[in-house]
Structure formats: C-alpha cells, structure tokens
Amino acid sequence: MTLRAVITGVGHYLPxxxxxxxxxxxxxxxxDEWIRTRSGIERRHFAAEGETTSMMGTAAAxxxxxxxxxxxxxxxxxxVATSTPDLTFPSVATMVQNALGANCGFAFDVQAVCAGFIYALSTxxxxxxSGQAKRVLVIGAETFSRIMDWEDRATCVLFGDGAGAIVLEAQEGKGTSEDRGILAVxxxxxxxxxxxxxxxGGVSTTGTAGKLRMQGNALFRQAVVKLAETAETALAKAGVAASEVDWIVPHQANIRIIEGTAKKLGLSMDHVVVTVQDHGNTSAASIPLAMSVGRARGQIKPGDxxxxxxxxxxxxxGAVVLRW
Structure with a gap:
C-alpha cells in the first residue's frame, strides 16, 4: 500500500x-470595460477595517x-500561505491555531506570494x-488591499482579499494514478x-509594509509558458496525460493567462474552474478559494x-496533480 495525502474537506471565506x-x-x-478586457475581473472583495488575514483564515478553516x-x-x-500577515511575527498560522482553540500540534506560515498555496500544499x-502528521489544515489567506497603491491603475484594480482552506489527511492507496490524493508535485x-x-517595503529595508509593484506585460509572458511547463512536468511525474484531466484549478490572476495555459495543455475552458471574475487576484488564497467554489458549484466531484x-x-x- 502507498500513503497518500487526500483532501477530505474544503471551505472559504470572503469579506x-x-x-x-x-x-x-x-x-x-x-x-469597467478596460478592467474586464485586460483581466476578466468584474468585482473583488475587500476586508473591512480591523478584519485581518488571520481572521479570514480562521473562518475558512x-x-x-x-x-x-x-x-x-x-x-x-x-x-498558512500568505504574503500579508497580521504582524511581522508571530505567524498567521499560530494565530489561527489559537483562534480555533487547537492547543496541540504545530503551525507555521509559507511565503511564496501567489504560488504560496502550491508550496504549502507540497509541504x-x-x-x-514522512509520518510527521496525519491531518494537516492548509490555508491560503490574503489582505492584498492593504498593500495597494491606489493611484496605480495597472495594479490596484486586480487584487482582492479572501481565504480558502483544505483538510489534508493520510490515507492508503494502491500506488497508482487512480488513487485519491496528491499524485505529484x-x-x-x-x-x-x-x-x-x-x-x-520590508522590515530590513524601509521598515514599512510597502506597496505592490508589477511589470504586467513581462509577467504575463513568463506566466503562460511557466504555468504550462510546470503542469506538464507534474502530470508526467504522476503518469497521467493532460487529456485525462477533469479540472484545471489555476491561480486566478488574469483570464488571459488562464486561457493561454489551458490552450497550451490542449484543454478547453470547460475543464477550468474560473472565479477570477468575482474575486480578482487573491494571491495565495485564490486556488483554495477556487477549489471550494468549484466543489460547491458541482464542478469538482470525488474521483476527478x-x-x-x-x-x-x-x-x-509550481503545480500539484491530485485526485479529489
């Protein structure tokens, strides 16, 4: 028998x-037309005054x-995957742990910006x-509205706040691609x-949180190529073909990136969970948010x-191949 890490629960929170x-x-x-045409975004959620990343992460958890x-x-x-923690330290994860009343186990944050949830899921x-844990709560939570330059129209219209979470549990499989759980990373x-x-901005430079800066066109070109390549690599590691994929659950940054990646993988948009129009780019929260919404819509089903x-x-x- 082969040990697999299986998603057994999913949830999300939006301000x-x-x-x-x-x-x-x-x-x-x-x-509205300019924003929709270039990003596919129609709306996004912003955290209320006093509403923090840990609070949203706790609700999703x-x-x-x-x-x-x-x-x-x-x-x-x-x-917890996040780039917008409540405080420099302690970690958001320990704050969520305390808010849940969980006084056992361990908790820590992972920071890989929009790829954060993939890195957290891999971890x-x-x-x-390794046997270190049997059940892990994996959360992506962000309050990107707190690091926006509200005079930069190229960036401030793209991002939103929110949180998504999954419960990952150890289960036995047969060691084949038909197993439930994570198959490759x-x-x-x-x-x-x-x-x-x-x-x-940052602790050892300006001593401030700073504002987000982005070279949108250059990033777009890198994103489509690199996302397709990492997905193809993960699929090869899992021993499955792109044609077998039921759902791509992409980072929800830009509809054109999402469409370009699906095209490179040879899959139609009928096989893609899309939430960018309603949430904008929620960074590390976007994939677990999309997983939760996709499951609630009836798109993602057991065995997919x-x-x-x-x-x-x-x-x-990065990319993760898993069977729901």
Whole structure:
C-alpha cells in the first residue's frame, strides 16, 4: 500500500464588502470595460477595517473542518500561505491555531506570494508522507488591499482579499494514478525575475509594509509558458496525460493567462474552474478559494483528476496533480 495525502474537506471565506469595477472609475482613469478586457475581473472583495488575514483564515478553516467532519483537536499541523500577515511575527498560522482553540500540534506560515498555496500544499504532503502528521489544515489567506497603491491603475484594480482552506489527511492507496490524493508535485523558482513583481517595503529595508509593484506585460509572458511547463512536468511525474484531466484549478490572476495555459495543455475552458471574475487576484488564497467554489458549484466531484498551478513573485511557480 502507498500513503497518500487526500483532501477530505474544503471551505472559504470572503469579506462582506464587494467592490465592482465601476467603483474605481470615481478615482482612476479607468473603466469597467478596460478592467474586464485586460483581466476578466468584474468585482473583488475587500476586508473591512480591523478584519485581518488571520481572521479570514480562521473562518475558512472552520468551514473546511466542518466539511471534513473534523474538529481542531483532530489536526496535527496548520500551514498558512500568505504574503500579508497580521504582524511581522508571530505567524498567521499560530494565530489561527489559537483562534480555533487547537492547543496541540504545530503551525507555521509559507511565503511564496501567489504560488504560496502550491508550496504549502507540497509541504503538507511531505509532512504526511514522512509520518510527521496525519491531518494537516492548509490555508491560503490574503489582505492584498492593504498593500495597494491606489493611484496605480495597472495594479490596484486586480487584487482582492479572501481565504480558502483544505483538510489534508493520510490515507492508503494502491500506488497508482487512480488513487485519491496528491499524485505529484513540481516546484520552481528563479530570483532573477524579482523586479517583475515585488513590494517596495520590508522590515530590513524601509521598515514599512510597502506597496505592490508589477511589470504586467513581462509577467504575463513568463506566466503562460511557466504555468504550462510546470503542469506538464507534474502530470508526467504522476503518469497521467493532460487529456485525462477533469479540472484545471489555476491561480486566478488574469483570464488571459488562464486561457493561454489551458490552450497550451490542449484543454478547453470547460475543464477550468474560473472565479477570477468575482474575486480578482487573491494571491495565495485564490486556488483554495477556487477549489471550494468549484466543489460547491458541482464542478469538482470525488474521483476527478485535478491540476492546480500558480506563479507569483520571486518568481516562484509550481503545480500539484491530485485526485479529489
């Protein structure tokens, strides 16, 4: 028998405030049509004053635990992917742990920007396969609205806030691609691309949180190629063909990137879970958010073969092949 890390529960949280594209027309030289045409985004959610990344992560975690039929006491580890923590330290994960009333196990954060959830999922998978944990709560949570330059129309209209979470559990499989759970992982990074997407502040530089800066066109060109390549590599590791994939669950950054990646994999958009129009780019939260929404819509079903892929600042990118 082969040990597999299987998703047994999923949940998400979105802040109450919904910001339509038209709201930006009041303060920026932009329009609903301009934003939709270039990104596919129609609206996004912004956290309320006083609403933090850990609060949203906790809400998503509670939903995922309920979906899995588990309690906080059943969880051995909590891993949170985020680039917008409440504080420099301690970790968001320990704050979520405390808010859940979980006084056992361990908790820590992973920072790989928009690829964060893929990295966190890979880390949780490794914890389970090594025997370090049997059940891991994996969360992506972000409040990117706090690091926006509201005068930069090229970036501030793209991002939103939210959180998604999954419960990952150790289960036995047969060691074939028909097993439920994570079948393969591919991770990559290249620091020479740093200037394409970064925040111009930090503890050891400015002492401030800073604002997000992005070279959109250059990043777009890198994203389509690298996302397709990492998905193909992960599929090869899993021993499955792209034609067998039921769902691509991509990082929700830009509809044109999503469409370009699907095309390179030879799959129609009928096989892609798309939420970017309603959430915008929620960075590390976008894939678990899409998983939760896709499952709720009835798109993702037990036994479905899924590919999750993302790219973010670093650049860091990767893919996970799993059977739901």
């Amino acid at each position: 109450e405030r919904v910001v339509e594209n038209a709201e930006f027309e009041k303060t920026l030289d932009t329009s 509670k939903a995922a635990l309920a979906d899995a039929g588990r309690t906080p006491a059943d969880i051995d580890a909590i891993i 949780a998978n490794a914890q389970i396969l 591919d991770l990559n990074s290249d620091g020479s691309y740093k200037d394409m997407l970064f925040v111009d 073969l899924c590919v999750a892929e993302a790219i973010g600042g670093g650049l860091a990118w």
